[in-house]
Each structure stands twice: as structure tokens, then as C-alpha cells.
Amino acid sequence: MTQDNSIDFARFEMFRGQSFGRHAHDEHQLAWASSGVVMVGIEDRCWVLPPHLALWIPGGVRHTTAALRETVLQGVYLDPAGCPFTWTAPTVLAVSPLARHLIGYLAGEPSAAARAHAEAVLVEVLRPTDGAVFELPLPTDARAREVAGLLLDEPADPRGLDEFAHAIGSSARTLLRLFLAQTGMTFNQWRVHARLQAALVHLAEGEPVGRVAERVGYATPSAFVAAFRRVTGHTPAAYFAGSRSGAGVEG
The missing domain is CATH 2.60.120.280 (Regulatory protein AraC)
Known part of the structure; x- marks a missing residue:
């Protein structure tokens, strides 16, 4: 220093x-x-x-x-x-x-x-910044936090709320209530933000959008780009505009 x-x-x-x-x-x-x-x-x-x-x-x-x-x-x-x-x-x-x-x-x-x-x-x-930022609130309840951890570890995990609830010994209704109360998002909204946040790492490394979409659980590149645009107002390429690490990002 x-x-x-x-x-x-x-x-x-x-x-x-x-x-x-x-x-x-x-x-x-x-x-x-x-x-x-x-x-x-x-x-x-x-x-x-x-x-x-x-x-x-x-x-x-x-x-x-x-x-x-x-x-x-x-x-x-x-x-x-x-x-x-x-x-x-x-x-x-x-x-x-x-x-x-x-x-x-x-x-x-x-x-x-x-x-x-x-x-x-x-x-x-x-x-x-006046643009959208990937800030991810984390639930504080141990049950919801466990589900959040599973999705952070594997963003492409395809399980739905019922399956996650069964896996941790809770109920879907309880998890839905906890996510909404403690993160301000529904479970599905939170999952989208977690997936897009994970995608930033791969996009910053210059990986093609199609490969990134698959890594984080989207069936098609277009579905991923549409979700990215809904959250940020930009395509992945526009989001990284001006950043050297964003060079090569398409979509």
C-alpha cells in the first residue's frame, strides 16, 4: 500500500x-x-x-x-x-x-x-452505476439458506421447489414464504438472479453465450439472453461494454 x-x-x-x-x-x-x-x-x-x-x-x-x-x-x-x-x-x-x-x-x-x-x-x-447490478440477497432461515446454497453450488440444478423442499425436509409453501419474506423475491425470481450472477463469471472469461446458457441451466441461448435482458435491460454484450474482460461476449 x-x-x-x-x-x-x-x-x-x-x-x-x-x-x-x-x-x-x-x-x-x-x-x-x-x-x-x-x-x-x-x-x-x-x-x-x-x-x-x-x-x-x-x-x-x-x-x-x-x-x-x-x-x-x-x-x-x-x-x-x-x-x-x-x-x-x-x-x-x-x-x-x-x-x-x-x-x-x-x-x-x-x-x-x-x-x-x-x-x-x-x-x-x-x-x-445507473445500470442493473447483480446483487443477490440471501435468505437467513436455515432451510431456505440450504436450498440457496444448493443452487449457488449448481445453478443448472433443474429441481423445482417441491423437490427441493422434499430434499431438505420442509414444504414448498414454507420455502416460498421464506424466500419472499427474506429476499424480497419469489423462489423463481431468486433462482433467475442466482443463475445470471453465476453466468457473469463465465461471460467475463469470454465464454460463448451458448455455452454459458447451458452451464447455468437454460435450454437455449435465446432464453438466457432474454432473461439477462429482463433483469439488466441489456444483452450480455452490452452489459460488458467498456470492460476488457467482456471482449468477445456475444448476444
């Missing part, structure tokens, strides 16, 4: 599956993967972040971070005492090509004057 600057930086090269357990920083943090895909968990929510998105984590907020593929995680740290941002809750930010360049530049050793100018520009270009 650099020292004696308004904004400090740290770089972590992470292998697939590597994680940092629940922890907190005194500083505000911007968690961003310059390559790869990172998942950040805070309380009962998690975000999957390809390189065109970053998560603002206020100082003191406990969180976990995991690499979903080989990833370069960039930590950007700001002292709360002089921080120009006023976000008090976890906030997803768009990382534009200019922001990407500025973070890389500032992580080097520019002169004091150049650093001050670059930091001022970075502050100006970091803004919450």
Missing part, C-alpha cells in the same frame, strides 16, 4: 477460490477487480463484480471477498476524515476506462503534483 497520500492502494493477485474472511477496514474501501471476477459478501447480501464494476465499502463494514476465477483485486482506500464521498452504505460504482487508467496510474509513483491532479479527476469520475 502506498503511504502519505490521500488515496492508498493495494494489489492482490488471487487464484480461483481464494478468499479473505470476514474483516473490516478503518478506511473506506473501493473493491475492484482489474481482471477476473470478485464476489463481495456483506451481511446477507453478495455482489459479483466483473471489471467494469466496483463496490464502495464504508469504513468499519465487515465483509468477505472471494475470487471466482484468477483475479487481480485492487483495493483503493480513502481516509474517512478527508473523504469527498458521502455514501454511507455499500454502493456499486461504474469503473469507466478513464477510472481504470487513473487507478493504475495512481498505484504507481507519480509526482506529488501529478498525483493530486489525478486523484481529483478520479473523485470526479467515480459515480454509482
